[in-house]
Amino acid sequence: DIQMTQSPSSLSASVGDRVTITCRASQGINNYLAWFQQKPGKAPKSLIHAASSLQSGVPSKFSGSGSGTDFTLTISSLQPEDFATYYCQQYESYPLTFGPGTKVDVK
Amino acid sequence: EVQLVESGGGLVQPGGSVRLSCAASGFTFSNHWMNWVRQAPGKGLEWVANIKQDGSERYYMDSVKGRFTISRDNAKNSLYLQMNSLRVEDTAVYHCTRGNAHEIWGQGTLVTVSS
Numbered sequence: 001d002i003q004m005t006q007s008p009s010s011l012s013a014s015v016g017d018r019v020t021i022t023c024r025a026s027q028g029i030n031n032y033l034a035w036f037q038q039k040p041g042k043a044p045k046s047l048i049h050a051a052s053s054l055q056s057g058v059p060s061k062f063s064g065s066g067s068g069t070d071f072t073l074t075i076s077s078l079q080p081e082d083f084a085t086y087y088c089q090q091y092e093s094y095p096l097t098f099g100p101g102t103k104v105d106v107k
Numbered sequence: 108e109v110q111l112v113e114s115g116g117g118l119v120q121p122g123g124s125v126r127l128s129c130a131a132s133g134f135t136f137s138n139h140w141m142n143w144v145r146q147a148p149g150k151g152l153e154w155v156a157n158i159k160q161d162g163s164e165r166y167y168m169d170s171v172k173g174r175f176t177i178s179r180d181n182a183k184n185s186l187y188l189q190m191n192s193l194r195v196e197d198t199a200v201y202h203c204t205r206g207n208a209h210e211i212w213g214q215g216t217l218v219t220v221s222s
Contacts, residue, residue: 034208036152043215044209045212046208046209046210055210089209091208095167096154098151
């Protein structure tokens with residue numbers, strides 16, 4: 001199985017900050033990497049697929065990059081609605097696996 | 108509006124069974140792989156199973172193989188998860204999702220396995 005790790009597990013940030021979350025796969029996954037945002041009590045929301053392709057309707061402050069084993073999600077200017085938990089997931093091979101999540105909260 | 112709506116969750120005893128349903132609308136259901144993803148209370152996301160557009164391929168996480176069965180009815184735009192021999196550790200909110208990159212999520216249905 002491909003193991004996904006995320007760093008940091010949590011971070012505290014202020015409105016306007018640039019935030020970067022890292023996701024690492026235990027083996028190469030090409031660009032079969034997706035990112036999700038989840039707010040408490042809500043279903044996850046898809047942000048990015050294929051490592052860097054923004055889902056329709058997702059604001060351009062979100063961006064993704066990487067290939068192979070190392071990936072990043074960047075929020076260019078954090079807004080109040082962006083405080084949430086972020087997950088990465090590989091879909092290169094079965095079982096599909098998620099990272100453990102990164103919680104972004106208010107500094 | 109593109110939408111997925113799950114139903115069928117509830118309280119079930121260990122060893123029991125339950126069938127989850129997911130009703131799709133707003134898109135051509137038969138064109139997409141479909142998945143079940145679960146989230147135990149206070150925990151992260153865990154992929155459970157998926158099924159190809161025509162039902163000819165199905166994949167499962169190891170801990171549910173032989174106990175859970177994913178199926179679909181394209182004529183009814185519906186996805187199902189038959190869950191047998193349930194364990195306490197299967198307690199979770201179960202979401203149906205569209206595509207292996209999970210571009211669309213349902214709100215989920217809670218399955219609680221407890222005596």
